[in-house]
Amino acid sequence: xxxxxxxxxxxxxxxxxxxxxxxxxxxxxxxxxxxxxxxxxxxxxxxxxxxxxxxxxxxxxxxxxxxxxxxxxxxxxxxxxxxxxxxxxxxxxxxxxxxxxxxxxxxxxxxxxxxxxxxxxxxxxxxxxxxxxxxxxxxxxxxxxxxxxxxxxxxxxxxxxxxxxxxxxxxxxxxxxxxxxxxxxxxxxxxxxxxxxxxxxxxxxxxxxxxxxxxxxxxxxxxxxxxxxxxxxxxxxxxxxxxxxxxxxxxxxxxxxxxxxxxxxxxxxxxxxxxxxxxxxxxxxxxxxxxxxxxxxxxxxxxxxxxxxx
Amino acid sequence: xxxxxxxxxxxxxxxxxxxxxxxxxxxxxxxxxxxxxxxxxxxxxxxxxxxxxxxxxxxxxxxxxxxxxxxxxxxxxxxxxxxxxxxxxxxxxxxxxxxxxxxxxxxxxxxxxxxxxxxxxxxxxxxxxxxxxxxxxxxxxxxxxxxxxxxxxxxxxxxxxxxxxxxxxxxxxxxxxxxxxxxxxx
Numbered sequence: 120x121x122x123x124x125x126x127x128x129x130x131x132x133x134x135x136x137x138x139x140x141x142x143x144x145x146x147x148x149x150x151x152x153x154x155x156x157x158x159x160x161x162x163x164x165x166x167x168x169x170x171x172x173x174x175x176x177x178x179x180x181x182x183x184x185x186x187x188x189x190x191x192x193x194x195x196x197x198x199x200x201x202x203x204x205x206x207x208x209x210x211x212x213x214x215x216x217x218x219x220x221x222x223x224x225x226x227x228x229x230x231x232x233x234x235x236x237x238x239x240x241x242x243x244x245x246x247x248x249x250x251x252x253x254x255x256x257x258x259x260x261x262x263x264x265x266x267x268x269x270x271x272x273x274x275x276x277x278x279x280x281x282x283x284x285x286x287x288x289x290x291x292x293x294x295x296x297x298x299x300x301x302x303x304x305x306x307x308x309x310x311x312x313x314x315x316x317x318x319x320x321x322x323x324x325x326x327x328x329x330x331x332x333x334x335x336x337x338x339x340x341x342x343x344x345x346x347x348x349x350x351x352x353x354x355x356x357x358x359x360x361x362x363x364x365x366x367x368x369x370x371x372x373x374x375x376x377x378x379x380x381x382x383x384x385x386x387x388x389x390x391x392x393x394x395x396x397x398x399x400x401x402x403x404x405x406x407x408x409x410x411x412x413x414x415x416x417x418x419x420x421x422x423x424x425x426x427x428x429x
Numbered sequence: 430x431x432x433x434x435x436x437x438x439x440x441x442x443x444x445x446x447x448x449x450x451x452x453x454x455x456x457x458x459x460x461x462x463x464x465x466x467x468x469x470x471x472x473x474x475x476x477x478x479x480x481x482x483x484x485x486x487x488x489x490x491x492x493x494x495x496x497x498x499x500x501x502x503x504x505x506x507x508x509x510x511x512x513x514x515x516x517x518x519x520x521x522x523x524x525x526x527x528x529x530x531x532x533x534x535x536x537x538x539x540x541x542x543x544x545x546x547x548x549x550x551x552x553x554x555x556x557x558x559x560x561x562x563x564x565x566x567x568x569x570x571x572x573x574x575x576x577x578x579x580x581x582x583x584x585x586x587x588x589x590x591x592x593x594x595x596x597x598x599x600x601x602x603x604x605x606x607x608x609x610x611x612x613x614x615x
Contacts, residue, residue, distance in 0.1 A: 120515075140515070143515070143516070144515070144516050146518065147499065147501075147502075147516035147517065147518050147519075148516075150518055150519055150520070151502070151519075154552070154553060155553075155554075156552050156553070158552070159502040159503065159549075159552070160502070160503060160548070161502040161503070161504075161507060162507075189502075419502075419516075422507065423507045423514075
């Protein structure tokens with residue numbers, strides 16, 4: 120298979136072969152990260168711009184490290200203290216950055232579709248690092264990578280995604296990604312945060328966390344996205360935790376070798392209990408570790424190829 | 430003879446004899462097998478390095494370490510080759526510090542692959558020296574690189590293609606020279 124994509128905007132139109140290709144490339148990148156000198160000259164002379172209009176620690180740092188490991192020049196741009204606060208439009212900001220000749224623009228924005236919008240107006244490659252409620256493809260790919268690394272496969276595994284499905288771009292990308300790779304997906308949350316349309320993806324929907332976690336191979340809890348919740352979706356944080364928080368009691372319903380995942384940042388005592396987040400079956404930090412290898416793979420794939428010539 | 434315009438340069442027996450000679454040359458030049466490690470250049474050099482390892486074991490009774498180097502991340506034509514190349518895996522599960530590293534590849538052509546392989550090796554440590562063994566040297570160098578051990582010198586035109594193939598089932602080798610194929614580099 121040849122890699123032909125110029126942008127990574129979302130996983131909804133990815134083919135399983137392309138996802139496999141990214142996984143395979145990521146494994147090679149992991150080998151680079153295991154060396155004493157964790158750097159290769161692949162992207163020398165190329166510039167990667169991180170354009171983040173929303174707060175981010177993990178994703179931005181992860182892309183920055185990934186770029187530096189490949190010898191790219193990485194420039195970070197965050198909206199606080201930028202011209203955006205002086206009233207510049209997104210397109211103007213992006214065009215100004217493009218004038219400085221980046222090879223790849225990694226962007227996060229609170230509007231769904233922002234990455235696709237810019238991809239129509241700019242000539243550089245764009246990697247969507249989260250757009251509103253839409254997608255966060257690199258997170259889903261690193262989640263898949265983590266599952267494959269621990270479990271050896273994903274097809275046929277029961278994966279339960281629990282929490283604020285409505286506001287979660289991580290959930291949407293994971294539903295595309297894990298669904299295409301043959302996982303048996305269960306989505307669980309309070310009725311107000313679990314859109315019925317999600318049933319069209321082939322996933323099983325439930326409001327009962329016990330049913331979702333029972334015999335699961337992978338349990339993924341999502342952050343309660345308070346900043347996106349413009350109305351009241353549940354009575355109180357305490358009640359949310361009682362109904363949908365993951366405790367030892369609930370997690371024990373999953374298979375004995377089940378793993379616990381969370382895209383971060385964790386609200387301890389809301390989505391998951393303190394001790395469970397730190398337990399041996401939690402792969403939350405493995406997810407962060409996988410992130411660098413997977414993002415190196417994405418930068419590598421974006422920086423070459425036929426599209427560079429056009 | 431296969432397709433028209435195809436010429437077999439070495440058959441299975443021929444390749445085996447050449448590799449036996451190369452092994453002796455390596456052992457002669459290094460006065461034995463101590464401190465030697467073999468590193469095959471992915472993909473073509475990998476099975477060849479396996480044969481040389483076995484030969485060294487038969488002759489000296491020593492099992493030398495064998496690794497694989499993938500040069501894709503060190504290429505100088507990233508983004509110029511139509512599509513992004515699929516990565517292979519570098520697997521060198523031993524230290525190359527102070528070792529005599531024998532790089533093994535199937536065909537030596539422009540020398541760019543070997544330049545990249547040496548850069549990759551040096552990122553992994555500080556070998557005592559790096560030597561190069563190739564089954565076929567077809568000329569047309571673009572960099573000042575030469576092999577220490579050469580199986581066959583084959584004069585070629587740039588439009589021709591040299592292919593070293595290993596039939597996995599019968600474990601027999603073949604070196605084939607073809608005409609007119611589009612030039613794809615080393």
